[in-house]
Amino acid sequence: MIASRFLRNVHLGIKTLLLHKMRSMLTMLGMVFGVGAVIAMLAVGEGASREALDQIRKLGSQNIIINSQKPVEQAASGAMNVRMNIYGLLYDDLDRIAQSYETVDRVVPAKLIRGQGRVGGRTLELRIVGTTPEWSDLVQRNLIAGRNITQRDLDENSSVVVLTEHGVRRLLSGRQTLGAQVLINSGYYTVIGVVQSEETQSSTMQTPDQNIDAYIPINVAIERYGDITVSRSSGSRSRELVELHQLIVQVDSIDNVESTAAAIERMLELSHPKGDFSMSVPLALLRQAEATQRTFSIVLGSIAGISLLIGGIGIMNIMLASVTERTKEIGIRRAIGAKRKQIVGQFLIETVVLSVSGGLIGIGIGLLIPWMITIIADMPTAVTPWSVGLSVVISVGIGIIFGMYPALRAANLDPIVALRHE
Amino acid sequence: MSTIAEAQLSSMRSDPSGAPEQDEVIRLQQVWKTYRMGDQDVHALAGVDLSIKRGSFWAISGSSGSGKSTMLNLLGCLDRPTKGTYLLEGKDIASTSDDELSDIRLKHLGFVFQNFHLIPQLTVQENIALPLFYLGIIGSEASDRAETLATRVGLGERLGHRPTELSGGQQQRVAIARALANDPSVLLADEPTGNLDTATGNSIMELLGELHAQGKNIIMVTHEPDIAAHAQYELVMRDGNIESIRENPPHHSRAQQQEAQA
Numbered sequence: 001m002i003a004s005r006f007l008r009n010v011h012l013g014i015k016t017l018l019l020h021k022m023r024s025m026l027t028m029l030g031m032v033f034g035v036g037a038v039i040a041m042l043a044v045g046e047g048a049s050r051e052a053l054d055q056i057r058k059l060g061s062q063n064i065i066i067n068s069q070k071p072v073e074q075a076a077s078g079a080m081n082v083r084m085n086i087y088g089l090l091y092d093d094l095d096r097i098a099q100s101y102e103t104v105d106r107v108v109p110a111k112l113i114r115g116q117g118r119v120g121g122r123t124l125e126l127r128i129v130g131t132t133p134e135w136s137d138l139v140q141r142n143l144i145a146g147r148n149i150t151q152r153d154l155d156e157n158s159s160v161v162v163l164t165e166h167g168v169r170r171l172l173s174g175r176q177t178l179g180a181q182v183l184i185n186s187g188y189y190t191v192i193g194v195v196q197s198e199e200t201q202s203s204t205m206q207t208p209d210q211n212i213d214a215y216i217p218i219n220v221a222i223e224r225y226g227d228i229t230v231s232r233s234s235g236s237r238s239r240e241l242v243e244l245h246q247l248i249v250q251v252d253s254i255d256n257v258e259s260t261a262a263a264i265e266r267m268l269e270l271s272h273p274k275g276d277f278s279m280s281v282p283l284a285l286l287r288q289a290e291a292t293q294r295t296f297s298i299v300l301g302s303i304a305g306i307s308l309l310i311g312g313i314g315i316m317n318i319m320l321a322s323v324t325e326r327t328k329e330i331g332i333r334r335a336i337g338a339k340r341k342q343i344v345g346q347f348l349i350e351t352v353v354l355s356v357s358g359g360l361i362g363i364g365i366g367l368l369i370p371w372m373i374t375i376i377a378d379m380p381t382a383v384t385p386w387s388v389g390l391s392v393v394i395s396v397g398i399g400i401i402f403g404m405y406p407a408l409r410a411a412n413l414d415p416i417v418a419l420r421h422e
Numbered sequence: 423m424s425t426i427a428e429a430q431l432s433s434m435r436s437d438p439s440g441a442p443e444q445d446e447v448i449r450l451q452q453v454w455k456t457y458r459m460g461d462q463d464v465h466a467l468a469g470v471d472l473s474i475k476r477g478s479f480w481a482i483s484g485s486s487g488s489g490k491s492t493m494l495n496l497l498g499c500l501d502r503p504t505k506g507t508y509l510l511e512g513k514d515i516a517s518t519s520d521d522e523l524s525d526i527r528l529k530h531l532g533f534v535f536q537n538f539h540l541i542p543q544l545t546v547q548e549n550i551a552l553p554l555f556y557l558g559i560i561g562s563e564a565s566d567r568a569e570t571l572a573t574r575v576g577l578g579e580r581l582g583h584r585p586t587e588l589s590g591g592q593q594q595r596v597a598i599a600r601a602l603a604n605d606p607s608v609l610l611a612d613e614p615t616g617n618l619d620t621a622t623g624n625s626i627m628e629l630l631g632e633l634h635a636q637g638k639n640i641i642m643v644t645h646e647p648d649i650a651a652h653a654q655y656e657l658v659m660r661d662g663n664i665e666s667i668r669e670n671p672p673h674h675s676r677a678q679q680q681e682a683q684a
Binding site for chain 2: 004005008015016019328329331332333334335336337338339340341342415416419
């Protein structure tokens with residue numbers, strides 16, 4: 001019976017609000033935009049952060065990536081004469097890292113050499129990645145065809161290569177892929193597998209793999225290309241000696257990643273006083289991205305909160321006007337025998353109906369805006385279910401909070417005075 | 423025309439010490455209503471004693487400021503006496519809470535106002551059913567009862583209309599039907615014909631007369647003598663107290679009395 005009386009009140013509230021359609025709609029606007037803003041902002045923020053987090057996760061949250069880096073002073077003098085730049089990670093570093101830390105599961109070395117792939121008349125600039133089979137465990141990508149490099153390939157010094165999907169499309173389209181011979185920097189390799197690779201490279205972080213990679217066994221790379229590379233730029237020649245270009249360290253658990261990274265960095269700093277290496281810890285980036293995202297959410301949430309507050313005040317304003325306007329009605333109801341709490345209930349329900357209607361329209365707009373942003377601006381957005389739930393709760397909450405004062409004012413009117421009101 | 427008999431008057435005024443009679447609906451004993459205006463106390467009611475029997479029809483009149491409005495508000499349980507005892511159906515009003523007072527209005531009283539006071543956004547049927555809503559009677563039972571009441575006041579055909587679509591007389595009939603919805607012990611009418619032309623006013627008075635004939639207790643405030651003449655008892659107030667109470671001969675309208683005199 002209480003339920004049907006409540007429904008009766010809701011029905012009456014809707015009816016009363018429909019009497020002043022224009023006014024009710026204008027009053028709802030604050031809620032509509034407030035709720036719409038909350039959902040849309042959270043969806044845009046969530047979309048952006050999901051993209052960033054996704055990218056970081058692709059780097060592997062248990063991994064530490066160490067890259068060889070040309071020291072600054074040498075980079076400056078390098079162009080002046082034909083001297084040898086010797087820098088970067090050493091074969092010794094690989095063993096030392098692998099053996100010194102209990103928390104390190106494995107270390108995967110990589111030699112990265114610029115090269116050119118050629119099949120028939122087609123050529124493609126490649127990045128030759130000389131590495132071990134464990135690379136494919138740490139940098140997990142979909143294998144489209146064939147197989148990855150195995151320990152046997154290393155043992156047998158096999159001239160085999162795993163290309164990316166992109167590389168295959170450019171070099172071998174229309175041909176039999178697996179078993180094809182590819183000429184890379186004056187050496188023939190047999191294609192044994194094709195992997196998917198990251199098509200997009202974000203500017204803030206670089207994934208270990210690129211779409212122009214050609215994976216070969218590391219000992220084959222050392223044997224064929226050695227440690228010295230020669231590059232020509234604007235008339236001058238420069239030679240570089242780099243033993244290893246990259247080490248990917250896998251730590252046994254996420255909890256140990258940051259402490260292990262710090263320890264490795266301290267050790268490498270001792271043996272590399274020139275600072276010819278750089279470290280990136282995806283987990284740290286992840287943490288940072290999450291912190292940024294949190295700040296972003298707080299800022300957006302505050303803005304949306306303010307618009308909801310203004311929406312609520314708008315509703316309160318109209319309800320106060322409505323109470324004044326309907327003083328006589330309140331007097332009649334009280335004279336007939338309505339209790340104070342019943343008057344409170346009536347006006348409160350009316351306010352909640354108003355704010356929830358606004359909230360529901362706002363949810364519609366909040367769903368529409370991210371969808372349009374994705375279509376028009378090509379930005380990823382993700383509407384989170386909890387933001388919709390939160391909006392409903394906020395709508396009801398605002399109705400109750402901002403409706404309470406006008407409702408109490410209505411209920412506390414003296415019925416005699418209210419009846420005499422014209 | 424009968425003159426005021428002192429003996430009759432005193433019998434109408436309740437004895438302050440006397441026990442309530444069986445057929446008594448309302449009993450006022452030394453009721454005071456005092457308002458504070460600046461640093462002065464104004465006695466809107468100054469020690470009123472009154473006893474109203476079940477099924478009687480009263481008209482309260484008096485000049486403005488005589489306390490008749492205060493009297494009606496008090497009898498209608500919209501207000502509480504500052505001092506004294508007001509027994510309605512044997513219950514003392516002075517010591518009740520606001521909620522209890524609302525409950526008494528809901529169960530025992532019905533109001534008819536000068537300006538009809540219908541709720542504009544509700545239909546005739548919904549207006550009549552309003553007290554039923556607060557009594558917890560809703561749905562088809564409420565609409566059936568509202569329809570019966572509308573028919574009783576002669577508006578059975580206008581259930582779905584809005585108050586603004588009705589004439590003044592029709593609106594007052596709706597208001598009367600609404601006041602009857604809770605089957606009240608006392609029907610209180612504040613200048614029920616004040617906003618109506620004479621003919622319409624007379625038809626409303628006839629309706630009230632019918633209701634009285636059916637046993638309803640009616641208390642009406644009016645300043646028009648020929649409207650007051652429809653009542654069984656005419657009570658005149660002056661300076662916050664009862665100046666006179668006169669009993670009209672039963673079932674005689676003012677017009678009939680004038681004819682008899684002529």
